[in-house]
Amino acid sequence: MKFTHTAISLLIFSSLLSCGSSDKRPAGHIEEERQAAIAQGRKQALRLAISECTDSLEMEKILIDVRVTETTLRREGEEGLADNYVESFLATLDSVNPDLYADITSPL
Numbered sequence: 810m811k812f813t814h815t816a817i818s819l820l821i822f823s824s825l826l827s828c829g830s831s832d833k834r835p836a837g838h839i840e841e842e843r844q845a846a847i848a849q850g851r852k853q854a855l856r857l858a859i860s861e862c863t864d865s866l867e868m869e870k871i872l873i874d875v876r877v878t879e880t881t882l883r884r885e886g887e888e889g890l891a892d893n894y895v896e897s898f899l900a901t902l903d904s905v906n907p908d909l910y911a912d913i914t915s916p917l
Contacts, residue, residue, distance in 0.1 A: 846890040849878070850897030858905040872913070 853875050857868060875898055882891035903910040
């Protein structure tokens with residue numbers, strides 16, 4: 810079975826979230842989750858670097874993956890992790906593909 814980046818991300822996050830709410834998790838575990846969310850956001854943005862991704866369909870798939878992961882985290886009640894993930898993604902995207910960053914963050 811072939812796993813997409815989204816599926817792998819969701820598996821990682823679901824395993825991190827399986828311990829219950831952040832109130833009941835040890836502080837070290839919460840920090841590991843936060844670092845994993847930041848690393849995953851950065852990794853997704855790096856896939857959109859100008860030199861890495863020239864196919865617009867692939868770019869759209871990556872952006873959809875990012876949105877699905879963020880939505881899943883929020884649905885699980887992990888607002889902080891979702892924020893860490895998206896902030897890391899956007900900060901990295903701004904440095905590796907500023908034009909795409911401007912396109913997706915500009916108001917309609």
